[in-house]
Amino acid sequence: MTDTNDNARHATKMAKKKVARDKIMATKIDQKGLIIVHTGKGKGKSSAAFGMIFRCIAHEMKSGVVQFIKGGMDCGERDLITARFPELCEFYTMGEGFTWETQDKARDIEMAQAAWEKAKELIRNPENRMVLLDEINIALRYDYIDVNDVVAFLLAEKPPLTHVVLTGRNAKEELIEIADLVTEMELVKHPFRAGVKAQKGVEF
Numbered sequence: 001m002t003d004t005n006d007n008a009r010h011a012t013k014m015a016k017k018k019v020a021r022d023k024i025m026a027t028k029i030d031q032k033g034l035i036i037v038h039t040g041k042g043k044g045k046s047s048a049a050f051g052m053i054f055r056c057i058a059h060e061m062k063s064g065v066v067q068f069i070k071g072g073m074d075c076g077e078r079d080l081i082t083a084r085f086p087e088l089c090e091f092y093t094m095g096e097g098f099t100w101e102t103q104d105k106a107r108d109i110e111m112a113q114a115a116w117e118k119a120k121e122l123i124r125n126p127e128n129r130m131v132l133l134d135e136i137n138i139a140l141r142y143d144y145i146d147v148n149d150v151v152a153f154l155l156a157e158k159p160p161l162t163h164v165v166l167t168g169r170n171a172k173e174e175l176i177e178i179a180d181l182v183t184e185m186e187l188v189k190h191p192f193r194a195g196v197k198a199q200k201g202v203e204f
Contacts, residue, residue, distance in 0.1 A: 033129075033162040034180040035154055039137060039171035042185030043203070049132050049165045050077045057081075057088050061129040064122035068115045069095040069135040069168075074204050090128075092118050095135070112144035123158055130163040137168025140175070147172045154178065 036052075038045035056063040065081070070093065081089045094115035095108075116139075122131045140147050151174050158164060166175065176182050191199075198204060 033158060033160055035178060036163060036165040037171050037175060037179045037182045038165065038167040038185065039169060040185035041169060042187040043190060044185050045167040046134050049134065049167050052130060052165060053089060053132055056130045057085050060088065062088055062127045063130040064090040064128045065092065065132045065134060066115050066119045066122065067093040067095055067134045068112060068139045076201065076204060090122060094118060109144045112139040116145050120153060123162060123164060126159040126162065128162060130165065132165045135168040136166050137171045140172055141170045147174045151175060151178055
């Protein structure tokens, strides 16, 4: 008898919740291309962004990726996309590694600027429904690219239905201000601090 009462209460509760949820969803009619920022010290910023790229590929929606930092590093996502889905996703690795590896500020600035030009080209193309700017926040943090230029371009030239995803730590406030969706990855625990290096299939 108790189980029957519990099930009935649960069904009534869920029915009310569904009515409320349906009412909320009925007001969500706008469709737009989003500006999405993944930032924070925790792992998963690029991983989550590539998850969305693979969703676009699964829906046969054209997309593009520009990697601002990860130059010579192995990247499973890049290998898979360029080998299997080049017609659906243009992929450009423009960086030459992290700034502490290159140790050449002028070269880093040059490469970041070139990456930004390629990014603008991909974003301007309305056939690309999503463009991922991987680790652009690092280039912005070091002022290799002017954040005001990025903000102005996204507001003025991004096609209405194109999603743009920007990843990397320390996202600038100007970017957060114009974004539609911002997620901050919080670091709780990481194996690197216990002496474990980056793992294939997890980090790259």
